Amino acid sequence: MKTESTLEKILVSGQLAVTSECGPPRGALPEKVKEKAEMLRGCVDAVNVTDNQTAMVRMSSLSACILIKQMGLNPLLQMVTRDRNRLAMQSEILGAYSHGIDNMLCLSGDHPRFGDHPAAAAVHDIDSVQAVDMVRQMRDEGLFQGGQKIDGPPKMFIGAAANPFADPFELRVARLAKKVKAGVDFIQTQCIYNVDKFEKWMEGVRDRGLDEKVYILAGITPMKSAGMAKYMKNKVPGMDVPDEVVKRIAGVAKENQAEEGMKMCLETIERLRNVKGVAGFHIMAIEWEHKVREIVERAGLLPRPVF
Amino acid sequence: MITAERKPIEDLINSVSSYRRILLLGCNECVTVCSAGGRKEVALLSSALQMHFMKEGHPFEIKEITLERQCDPEYVEELVPYIDQADAVLSMACGCGVQEVARRFKEKMVLPAVNTKFMGASERQGVWAERCAGCGDCVLGSTGGVCPIARCSKQLLNGPCGGSGKGKCEVDSDIDCAWQLIWDRLKALGMTEKYEENIPAKDWRTGRGAGPRKIVREDLAS
Amino acid sequence: MEEFQPVIVAFCCHYCAYTAADMAGSKRLHYPANVKIIRVPCTGKVSALHMMEALRKGADGVYVAGCLEGDCHFRTGNTRATKRVAYVKKLLDEIGIGGERVEMYAMSAGMGEVFARTASEFTEKIRRLGPNPARVGRDNPGCATAACS
Ligand code: SF4
Ligand code: SF4
Numbered sequence: 001m002k003t004e005s006t007l008e009k010i011l012v013s014g015q016l017a018v019t020s021e022c023g024p025p026r027g028a029l030p031e032k033v034k035e036k037a038e039m040l041r042g043c044v045d046a047v048n049v050t051d052n053q054t055a056m057v058r059m060s061s062l063s064a065c066i067l068i069k070q071m072g073l074n075p076l077l078q079m080v081t082r083d084r085n086r087l088a089m090q091s092e093i094l095g096a097y098s099h100g101i102d103n104m105l106c107l108s109g110d111h112p113r114f115g116d117h118p119a120a121a122a123v124h125d126i127d128s129v130q131a132v133d134m135v136r137q138m139r140d141e142g143l144f145q146g147g148q149k150i151d152g153p154p155k156m157f158i159g160a161a162a163n164p165f166a167d168p169f170e171l172r173v174a175r176l177a178k179k180v181k182a183g184v185d186f187i188q189t190q191c192i193y194n195v196d197k198f199e200k201w202m203e204g205v206r207d208r209g210l211d212e213k214v215y216i217l218a219g220i221t222p223m224k225s226a227g228m229a230k231y232m233k234n235k236v237p238g239m240d241v242p243d244e245v246v247k248r249i250a251g252v253a254k255e256n257q258a259e260e261g262m263k264m265c266l267e268t269i270e271r272l273r274n275v276k277g278v279a280g281f282h283i284m285a286i287e288w289e290h291k292v293r294e295i296v297e298r299a300g301l302l303p304r305p306v307f
Numbered sequence: 308m309i310t311a312e313r314k315p316i317e318d319l320i321n322s323v324s325s326y327r328r329i330l331l332l333g334c335n336e337c338v339t340v341c342s343a344g345g346r347k348e349v350a351l352l353s354s355a356l357q358m359h360f361m362k363e364g365h366p367f368e369i370k371e372i373t374l375e376r377q378c379d380p381e382y383v384e385e386l387v388p389y390i391d392q393a394d395a396v397l398s399m400a401c402g403c404g405v406q407e408v409a410r411r412f413k414e415k416m417v418l419p420a421v422n423t424k425f426m427g428a429s430e431r432q433g434v435w436a437e438r439c440a441g442c443g444d445c446v447l448g449s450t451g452g453v454c455p456i457a458r459c460s461k462q463l464l465n466g467p468c469g470g471s472g473k474g475k476c477e478v479d480s481d482i483d484c485a486w487q488l489i490w491d492r493l494k495a496l497g498m499t500e501k502y503e504e505n506i507p508a509k510d511w512r513t514g515r516g517a518g519p520r521k522i523v524r525e526d527l528a529s
Numbered sequence: 530m531e532e533f534q535p536v537i538v539a540f541c542c543h544y545c546a547y548t549a550a551d552m553a554g555s556k557r558l559h560y561p562a563n564v565k566i567i568r569v570p571c572t573g574k575v576s577a578l579h580m581m582e583a584l585r586k587g588a589d590g591v592y593v594a595g596c597l598e599g600d601c602h603f604r605t606g607n608t609r610a611t612k613r614v615a616y617v618k619k620l621l622d623e624i625g626i627g628g629e630r631v632e633m634y635a636m637s638a639g640m641g642e643v644f645a646r647t648a649s650e651f652t653e654k655i656r657r658l659g660p661n662p663a664r665v666g667r668d669n670p671g672c673a674t675a676a677c678s
Contacts (some may be wrong), residue, residue, distance in 0.1 A: 082461070086508065108461050108468050111478045122461060129465035130508040145508060163469030171467070171490050171502070178465055178505050190469060237470035237477035316623040347578065351620075354581040359624035361585070361663040 002139065002185065005102040005157035006074050007046045009307040010280075011186065011215045016273060017280030018301055019076065019188065019217060020292045021048035022068065024059035030067050033059065037068045039289045043296045045304055046076040046103050048188070048282070052083055055115025062092055065101050076159070077101050080109025085125035086134065086145050093135060097154030105159040105188065106131035129182050132160050136183030158183065162216075163190035164201035165240035173204035180213050187214055188282040191221040191232075194240040195271055202277050211277030218272045221284045222291060223261035226250035262295070269299045308337040308428075309401045310435045311344060311421040313352070320359055322418050323397055327366055329356070330386070330393035331420075332408065333373035334400035341435055343421050344399025346373040352399065352420065377404025383411045390415055426457075443513030443520065449501060451492030456509075458485035464506040535589035535655040537564045539648065540575045544602045545638050546594030552641035560648035571595075573606025580617045580631055587664050590655035592632040594647065600637065607635065626663055630655065 001008060010017045020040050025032035040047050047068055051061040065075035077096050079089060093104065108128045112120045126134065126145075134145045135158050142153040160179045164172050176187065192198045198218070205211050223229045226249045233241035245264070252260045272278050281301070285291050296302055313319075323329055331353050339345025353369045360367035370389060374382045377400035386408070390396075395416040398405045402423040409417040425437040440457040446464070447454060456462045460478040467486030470477025474487045493499050510516075541547040547568045553560060569575055572595030583591045593614055595607035611633045618628030632651060636643045 108463060110470075111460055113460075113478050124462045125511070126508045127461070127463040127465050128468075129505055133505070134508070161469060166467065166469045166471050167473055167484070168467075168471075168487055168490055171486075174499075174503055175465075175467070177503055181503070181505055237472060238468075316620065320624070347576070351578050351581060354578060354585050355620055355624050358581070358585045358626055358663040360666075362625055362666040364666045364669060 003102050003155040003157045005046075005155075006307050007076070007103050008157045008185065010045050010305055013305065013307075015305050016278075016301060017046075017215070017217060018044045018283065018296055018304065019046045019048055019280070020044045020283045020285065020289070021050060022064070022289065023050045023053055024061065024064035026056065026058055028059065033064045033067045034071060036289050037071055037073055040292055041071075041073060043293045043302060043304065044283070045280075046074045048076045048078055048105060051078040051080045051107070051109070052115070053078075053110070055082070055110045055112045055117070055120075057116060062096050062099075062101075065096060066099050069100055074103070075101055076103035076105060078105045078107060079131070080107045081124055081126055081128060081131055082109035082112065082122050085123050089126075089131065090134070090138065090144055093138065093154050093156065094150075097156065102155060103157045103159065104135065105161065106135065106184075107161055128160055129178050132158055132179055132184045133182040140183070157185050159186045159188060160184045161190070162187045163238050164192075164198055165190055165194060166238045169197075169201075172201055173208060173210070176205060176210055176214070177208060180210055184214055186217060186279070188217045189219040190238060191219045191284060192268060192272070193232075193245050194242050195268055197240060198272070199275060202275055206277050215279035216277055217280040217282040218269075218275075218278050219282045219284060220265055220269060220295075221286060222265040222288065222295065223249055223257075224288060225254070225257045225261070228261075262291070262298075265295060266298055269295075269301075308340050308426070309403070310341045310424045310427045311338050311401050312424060313343055313348065313399070313421050314419070316355060316359075319352070319397070319420055320356065323356065323395065324360075324365070326394040326416075328368045328392060328394045329370070330389055330396045331356075331369050331371050332377060332386075332396060332398040332400060332404075333371070334377040334398075334404050335373055335375050336378075338400055338404075338421065339373075341429075342433075344401075349373055349399055374400075374404075377401075378407050380407065380411065383407050386412070441514065442509070442511075444510065446506065449504065449506060450489045451496060451498070451501075453485055453488040453492055455485050455489065458483075458488070464509060533656055533660060535563055535652060535660070536587060537561075537648075537652055537655060538583040538588045538591045539564050539566050539651075540569050540572065540579065540591070540593045541566050542572045542595045542602075542607070543568055543570050545596040545600070545640075546634070546636055546644060548638035549594075549636050549640045549644035552639065553645040556641050558641055558645040560645040561652040563652050564648045571601065571603045571606035572610035573601070573603055575610055575613065577613050577617050577620070580614070581620070584621070584626065584630065584661060585663060587661070589661045589664070590630045590632075590651060590658075592634060592647075592651055594634045594636060594644070597635045597637050626661065627658065629658065630661065 022036045049061045049064045065077050068075040106128045112122050135156050139155050142150050162176050229246045229249050232239050249260050333344050333349035349371050353371050376382045390412050397418050397420050399420045405419045426439045427435045427437045430436045437457050442456050460476050471484040476482040476484045572593050575593050580591045593610050601607045614633040617631050622628040634647050
């Protein structure tokens, strides 16, 4: 074991892990964080806390993580390279670990162009692969990125994202290999709607034995409506929603679309849990957090293991 | 080359309206090539400003001079006979040229007439695109001759990000994804294994990270 | 008050509009004497500066007359001229002179009538617009057109 992280313990034990996410509020109200996190109690192993997601200013990931930690839940600190240079990132990591936060996810982040501060400069001092390498070095070598010794190194369980659906497809396994080489422990993937393509990617992952080196949590987002399916298909960069998916959800009456979306996501989970190399699920129920318990329950993933 | 674009006429009119005699400067180098501030553009701007101030009944004189190279003290020196006859200088050179004139003539107001944009290349007639960010430690040898710093919207040294689609960048479908270009080139070169060499965090000191930079060539410096 | 006689400069391509003007003459088609024709080897030769300087030096209106689309003797001279006219229009709007004082026309060598009609219509348009404000300002130094004209 590299860390004390519960998520790591579950993954090492060979059981399917379940994570979900909580987007911090656009304001300074701690109750909002607690409300969302409470819905996830007992049904997930770690709660991803997003970092100014979609380049919109929100309560900082670290402070929301602390609130969640105080509730007795297990937060996972997301960190984008867009907003901080390597100094700020490392000090944030030290701070997080000092509060007992021991999971993190290294991302490059959406471009500011998409958010509420399009005039902001994007930092990108380092990229996500380099961020993984930095956190690994802090943990395993006890050294800052700049090479100096850390007095009490943070033992982070290190995650990163992978999008098997972005272009060029042929490069997507190679890009995962770069993250593995940098020292990533687990991966949370982009939302999977094109299951065939995902399986093809996993095949490539297995061919290179990468599934033996990294835990892959398959990204799942239930569709609430046909409108959402169309939006995801057409408006969200890097999202692959096949026509059949849109057709299927649009094919049922409006009041039944949510249930249809739920069924589809359960079918995806059922199919993917048998795919070799899938180590768990990352359920991103966007503005639908109260449904996570139902998904996990209906998927037969309850109760969650206790360590 | 360094590329530039003329500022909006309205801004230029405002910036010179309190002066009567203007020395309008062009430069024969980059800004000529990118049609922003060469002899032709100087003549056209001069014509436009004169016409505007004629209409306003505001007495206004322009002297047009296009220097061989406005970022070079040797050529800037050629302005000595004219500088006193002008109330202000309006320069169509890049920011380097504007500063060189300001440095040489300490008591003369020097105004920029163009917005200096980037180091780029001509994609086709009338279209220029960014190519290099002057990072001071070129990685083109590892990236198939396509710059990830200037041409990837997130300056990823180990891209592409998850937003790359159909060869285009997530930021704008007008922008080619630099990492798609890099990958295509590496494939064409039979060097795809190069992609998997992780590029370490960059030392930005060679770029803007350590403050304004200077090159000193001992063999040439006087 | 005497009727305002605008000065119009017409840049005419040797291969089409200029020949059309000739034809208009030989057919004794009437067109206003206000139009001063400048023969150019191709409208692609007419730069933004030519148009601007014509106006600055006192013309009230300027037009460029080139070949019909696809008929340019030098392939793309007329399309380039069209783009330049659009550019000059914008510039003239920005400096307060008004983009409607320049125009682009297309005609073939055989279109004497079109030449005569275009010349008359453009002259009338400029007559309605009144004198070039830059010229007015120049001739009445020290006072802005808005107050004096
Ligand atoms: S790597 Fe640096 S020097 Fe080379 S093209 Fe890119 S920015 Fe310019
Ligand atoms: S889409 Fe391509 S160019 Fe755009 S930020 Fe991502 S990797 Fe860079």
